[in-house]
Amino acid sequence: MAEAPKAPSKQPPAGGRAASKKELPEHFKSYKHVWVFVEQERGQAHPVSWELLGEGRKLADKLKVDLAAVVLGPEGEATQHVIGEAFNYGADLAYLVADPLLEDYRNEPYTKALTDLVNTYQPEILLLGATTLGRDLAGSVATTLLTGLTADSTELDVDEDGSLAATRPTFGGSLLCTIYTLNYRPQMATVRPRVMAMPERVERPVGKVITHPLGLVEDDIVTKVLDFLPARDSSKSNLAYADVVVAGGLGLGSPENFQLIRQLATTLGAEYGCSRPLVQKGWVPSDRQIGQTGKTIRPKLYIAAGISGAIQHRVGVEGSDLIVAINTDKNAPIFDFAHVGLVTDAISLLPALTEAFRKRLSPHNRDKLASRRAR
Amino acid sequence: MHIVVCIKQVPDSAQIRVHPVTNTIMRQGVPTIINPYDLFAVEEALRLRDVHGGEVTVLTMGPASAEDSLRRVLTFGADRAVLLTDRFFAGSDTLATTFALATAIRKIGETFGAPDIVFTGKQTIDGDTAQVGPGIAKRLDFRQLTYVSKLVSADPDAKEIVVERRSEAGVQVLKSKLPVLVTMLEGTNEMRRGTLEEAIAATRAEIVTWSAADAGVEDMQKCGLRGSPTIVKKVFAPSARSEKAAFVEAEDQTPAEALVEAIFERQPALQEDLAALAGGY
Amino acid sequence: MIDERFDAIVVGAGMAGNAAAYTLAERGLKVLQLERGEYSGAKNVQGAILYSDMLEKIIPNFREDAPLERHLVEQRFWMMDDRSHTGMQYRSDDFNEEKPNRYTIIRTQFDKWFSQKVRDAGALVICETTVTSLVQNGEGKVIGVRTDRKDGEVHADVVVLAEGVSGLLGTRAGLRERPEADKVALASRKCHFLPSETIEARFNLKGDEGVVIEAAGTISQGMTGMGFIYTNKECISLGIGCLVSDFQETGQTPYDLIERFKMHPSVAPLIAGSEVKEYSAHLIPEGGYNAIPQLYGDGWVMVGDAAQLNNAIHREGSNLAMTSGRLAAEAIFQVKSRRDPMTAENLSLYKKMIDDSFVMKDLKKYKDMPALLHTQSKNFFLTYPQLVSKAMQDFLRVDGTPKIQKEKASLKSFVSARSWWGLAGDAVRLARAWR
Ligand SMILES: Cc1cc2nc3c(=O)[nH]c(=O)nc-3n(C[C@H](O)[C@H](O)[C@H](O)COP(=O)(O)OP(=O)(O)OC[C@H]3O[C@@H](n4cnc5c(N)ncnc54)[C@H](O)[C@@H]3O)c2cc1C
Ligand SMILES: Cc1cc2nc3c(=O)[nH]c(=O)nc-3n(C[C@H](O)[C@H](O)[C@H](O)COP(=O)(O)OP(=O)(O)OC[C@H]3O[C@@H](n4cnc5c(N)ncnc54)[C@H](O)[C@@H]3O)c2cc1C
């Protein structure tokens, strides 16, 4: 049986500190510990924060340092809840800047809060989610601190001498590269949602919380939030966090045939997605795109029909537990990373597949299954 | 209104190949294109100019050949193009790039009038960091409005701008003060085509070409490789999984049934999950 | 409309258009060249052979900076059946000369280079601009073009139609007929990328040496067509073209054809392990001499593929395109220098020049070939290759059968497949057409 696909690269990071000439400047030597910026919007923490705490935990353990969660937000229950969750997902301590001005995300107060924290408490590694918020903030913070930032990392590690080795796609995803920030601190990296696995959540007591003032008044902030229009739920897909995803590609040939994907998804209670050309052709809305410039997914089951498996698509689905590919071309690259393949015409298979699943998942069959299990 | 748009000439990444043996990039014959996201920024800038008057200056940092991309933007109707090119810029990471671009934008301000808005694309398809825009803003001490899906209004007299910005949970409507830096989302507008007259003028236009010194860079240590805190240690192709997919062969079943069978065989727990998800049957 | 007037407008920036625009601009004429692609070469099918002589007459020192892939030292011709090929090949060290005669090139890169030369010579090159129609005055004289850009009309003394095989403009203006389906081939090709060392090892090459393989036989499934394999520096371009009318009749698709060609046991090992990056298809005029339309008129000349100037038998197109572009430009220059108007009568000089050149002489020589190959396609592309293969195999297989018996048997199979009459007739017809 094919194993779950590994992250694209497993070579040990080469070089690191040893390969660089300069010694870390003296004033950076006091920088210690791994920080994860916990992103929350309107009281809702973004799950990427927990994924990063999981990854940060590994780095902190290797470095034998603490893992800290950084929480910025208004005072109140929601923020307290987020802090509690950060501990449940493995933080050793938390830094908190609580201020009503941090109610909505705005670049200015957030940049100030985070840079102040960094300058005061001096972490060696700072991780953020590569979301619209995280990318907006990370660029400003890194430039203010004049330190290096590796955006959209897909793999994080520390090498022998404790430098952060961040691997990310380059050249439109055709290649990967490993990047170091050797002579500056903190070493910053962003990671896209779903690239890292979700760690286990364990109820833990709230640990040490260090609070820090924001030191701004509303008049200091130029940008004002006039309104917030929450995404309409009906149109918003839960693609990134779905357990089952069914996707179609150009091989389907027409927007009409894409209905077959929707039908299968409905039958399975799954989310549907697509490859990029379908978005470009306007067949499918852009929030359904899976891949490097779309969503990264990690479902238990991913079914791809009529998708060739270009590298940019592959990087978005590799974390799936089981990848099933349906393609007429037995040499299609998707079969290089799918676990189960079927070489056939998707257009005629999909309706049959929907039917076969429907039968298999009917209550009758379920009961039969249950009784078989019981025996 | 003076608007500066940053564009980047990038290799058409769909055409990049990797040497199967050495794992290095085979650049031969890889065509270059204007970073697709930047075209939305260009169009938005042109629209603002059409409404409020003023000028649009396009700026790029890159090799001499990036002139082609600048000229192409001129055919869309931009007023001026600045090419920042110098071997000192080679090997720039985002921090060094923002240093060079911010320095050049200051120089553009001194030479052609202070910009009210600087536009960048959301991200490039080669660097793909989405960090250059925010970095420029910080260095110029401009406010930044990223992931803008709509320019609601701009008032050059009141020096105010209102935009819709996409966030993870919805859309923020933000009001800020000029000068600002805006990074535009894709799909927000459709690129225009200039008139034949404009196309002819663009072909004949002088491209303003600046070296680092011309742009007013004083400290070369902040440029290129030397000014870059990040160090790329290696570039490599994703390794192939050793095992190919197990192909499903239908024997006494239909292919669809065989596939369902194969799925549940591998992931028995899925059946219950699916039954729960599918519900209702 | 644009107020500015030009001496000449060149429509298209392919081989013919670039040759014409360069020559005109070089002679000091005020030239506007319009190309619909994003840049010259953007829409042009890659992977081709460049003939030095014709380019030397335009840009003598082109070797200094033109993007050339490999110079050709070897030519192979394969007659193929489904599992084998019978080949002829010629290789000579003489081709390793100081100024090689033929090169492989990648059109997108080459055209870009050529276009830069055109601009350096002083022509105004405007891309992403499609010419939609010719502007004619009351008497039918062509006085300019209309483009798809706003306010996109522009006038000139003469318009050079170098728009390539589809020739829509010429057709719309009634200057030529639409090419018929049995007079154009649809060629599709793919680029298979491999490290240069691998290519050199597989084709027995060193350095910049290159090989061309031309192939005919059952690979075209009985249709009139040919396959080709060119070695570039880091890729092998491979393709196959057949008459459009044959595709229509047989329902074959170019894609399937090329896939089958790639999987042929003689071809597959050459491209094994390669990475495919492009699939493209393009038309080639195949009508030959008899299909050539009127080449000039009041205020216009027609060059290259647009004028069907393509020698399908020898797979030469770009050299005829370059030469016709250059000659048209020289004719225009002469008319201009005499301060004569660009009338049909004066521009007939172009026709005279091209008649005197190899272009028309070659095309005339092969004028009956297209029709012959087309009417006899089953024989030339299915029956004969199969017979030849069988004969070769029987001859080579050592199994105790006396050689004389083998020869007789293979002769018999030829005859039974095609009567004596048929064979003799084909031989005569082929010889006549070729002569
Ligand atoms: C910078 C950049 C970013 C990109 N980001 C993304 C991204 O985020 N996501 C993404 O998906 N792509 C992305 N791409 C595009 C990517 O390179 C590929 O072009 C794209 O994924 C191909 O989509 P496809 O597989 O649907 O189409 P194709 O590559 O055309 O494949 C179609 C497949 O369908 C098969 N097929 C045909 N007919 C049938 C049939 N009847 N039944 C079954 N199979 C059939 C064919 O054999 C083929 O394998 C990006 C590209 C670039 C340059
Ligand atoms: C697969 C294949 C392999 C070949 N191999 C060889 C070979 O090895 N050697 C060889 O000598 N020949 C070869 N040929 C033939 C050769 O490519 C052509 O004969 C040659 O390119 C003709 O040049 P052209 O300038 O007439 O046309 P093109 O090169 O087709 O150029 C026409 C140009 O005009 C532009 N255009 C068209 N309409 C308009 C319009 N309305 N407005 C503005 N611009 C327009 C097009 O975009 C294009 O750039 C091959 C052809 C094919 C298809």
Ligand SMILES: Nc1ncnc2c1ncn2[C@@H]1O[C@H](COP(=O)(O)O)[C@@H](O)[C@H]1O
């Ligand atoms: N070399 C450059 N010259 C001009 N603009 C650039 C350059 N690099 C990046 N940009 C701009 O910054 C945006 C984001 O780039 P990136 O951070 O590389 O994803 C791009 O869309 C461009 O608008």
